[in-house]
Amino acid sequence: MIRDFGLLEVLTILQGMWTTLALSAVAFVGGGVFGTLVALARTSAWKWLRVVTTAYIDFFQGTPMLMQLFLVYYGLPVFGFHVSAWTAVAIGLTFHASAFLGEIWRGGIQAVPKGQSEAASALGLGYIDRMRDVILPQAIKLSLAPTAGFLVQLIKGTSLAAIIGFVELSRSAQIVASTTYKPLIAYGLAGACYFAICFPLSRASAYYERRFALKT
């Protein structure tokens, strides 16, 4: 039976938008935590740690996000972990985000003048104090624009979870499109939802870029 495009259909899509937001938040927080570790390892004094993290970053930047999600989704059961689609997608997106955020924050850390970390060492600050109180606060400020830009990429990327059957914004639109047979409205509405989330972030990214570009 072909349904009309009514309130229920709009609510289904809005429900999907909520899931997309939740998934993006989980991936961003998880990616942020691991991304910090990746950034620190990428700028560490040990060469082997830098080589390993460079390879990790290159792998995620050189393969399609869809393939990364497929590998996690089909790979976890192979290693004996039978998890829900939610968990698989969240893990896949976390890996993806950690590599990209790690690379962005590496750039931020290296953009802080070398003299600062030398001065901090001369003042007797250890690695942890040096990073926490001197380098990272400045690095974060310098990385705000690309971080917001990547967040837009990540939110758009969560749409790929629809391909492995996870019901978020794109998948809800797909379901509504096939029950109402009004794909133009369904995908148009989904696109508008994504736009409503991503556009302010893009603007914020452009604002931070202008603001911090003036200083350098």
Place this chain on the structure above:
Amino acid sequence: MTYKFDFGVLLPYWPQLLHACLLTLWLATTAVICGFIIGIVTVVARRSGLKFLRAIALTYIEIIRNTPFLVQVFFIFFGLPTVGISFTPWTAAFLALSLNCGAFSAEIIRGGVDAIPRGQFEAGAALGLTPLQVFRYIILKPALRIIYPALSGQFVLALLTTSIVSSISAEELTSTAQLLDSDLFRSFEIYIVATLLYFALSTIFSFIFKGIDRVFFSYPIK
């Protein structure tokens, strides 16, 4: 772990996978070239004196950049036929990717054009260069030099984005992998191989682009 890896089952299918790689490359190349042309037109429109042209260009860029490629593909492939415009999967994929690349190229090209100070055109004219020489040595080469890294990055990105068009069953590497998966039931192995193929393609092209950069754009800035 009880699972036994078996990559051997994929061996007879290597011509099919190679063909799929070529299709992926073909789609990325044509779409990036077409996207570059759309990008130039968009930049010209954004700099034009007519307000509605500027508004159209800006709306196009912002809509494409702030919505997922998957939704754009679905909109074109499933949405447009309901108003009488229908495409084959391959045409829809090409169209969606071209429009996508067009918006991102426009931002890259705008960055390159904005970066050339106006005084340079005037200085070129004052030195007695013909307009063609001014365009070639003063605008084109420095602008290309500035946007080249972003533009070559765009190609690699497009190469990776093509995997998404498998969702409308356009024939390329990912959809071939999915097809093999439904034949062989060896999902993990197949997707590992497909991922490595994508990785090889993007690595090879990054390498080639770096080489071109060294040969053509390596004169000193000052």
